Amino acid sequence: MAVHKKEEFTQKEQDMAAFAKALAHPARIAILKVLAQRNECICGEIVEILPLAQSTVSQHLKELKNAGLIDGTIDGPRSCYCINWKTFEKFYNEFSSLFTSLKVKNEKACC
Amino acid sequence: MAVHKKEEFTQKEQDMAAFAKALAHPARIAILKVLAQRNECICGEIVEILPLAQSTVSQHLKELKNAGLIDGTIDGPRSCYCINWKTFEKFYNEFSSLFTSLKVKNEKACC
DNA sequence: AAGATTCATCGTAAAAAAACGATTAAAGAA
DNA sequence: TTCTTTAATCGTTTTTTTACGATGAATCTT
Secondary structure, three states: OOOOOHHHOOHHHHHHHHHHHHOOOHHHHHHHHHHHHOOOOEOHHHHHHOOOOHHHHHHHHHHHHHOOOEEEEEEOOEEEEEEOHHHHHHHHHHHHHHHHHHHHHOOOOOO | OOOOOHHHOOHHHHHHHHHHHHOOOHHHHHHHHHHHHOOOOEOHHHHHHOOOOHHHHHHHHHHHHHOOOEEEEEEOOEEEEEEOHHHHHHHHHHHHHHHHHHHHHOOOOOO
């Protein structure tokens, strides 16, 4: 058993969950911070900053890229990453509106 | 090998990641929606709505509870859940400020 | 051309997450 | 008291995630 049933939820629920999943590891939060801090794009510098092996960082970068939160371009022997603000903002806005829509309906405490 | 290194990141990074992880499954997003929709608290109704077995839903509820996003009280033979707006809002605000702090520093595109 | 640097990918291992059925504990109804 | 309902927990299986070292491809440097 152990079949994944994610497909049975709405697309929006799946998208939100995927976005949240991309942020669901401190390393990836840290990477986004680094990418935002340095205006120019970075690559192996991230490895220096994070307490993780190079291959692990690469893996996290890949996940962020798959989620569309960052872009990567090859620059000679090195890779240059930066935040994809378009996607990031899109997800952030969706998350914000999810939050407000949740909250509007439920102002008073229950339980 | 396969040792988790989450502790080596800042507390805030860990907290944000834990919050994101709690939202990182469509079922849990759906549960929050249901809890918000019905003003009063719900329990086995969630099981009826979600395409998941009772034990699986219970598991997801537990995770949301552990993350502090929902509260649960026992009401006779049934369990009543509701969103913990205090924690939820706290995390939402932190996430918002993370987003803005990221964005402020990096307005122009790179790469 | 040879060596060094950079980083993605591969293979692997351990841990965590997702899912379910079965069981159990608690409370209500009969 | 016995039966039923409700939901948490246990045990288990499969999948995914996290992490690393090793390898390999691409690009620079010499």
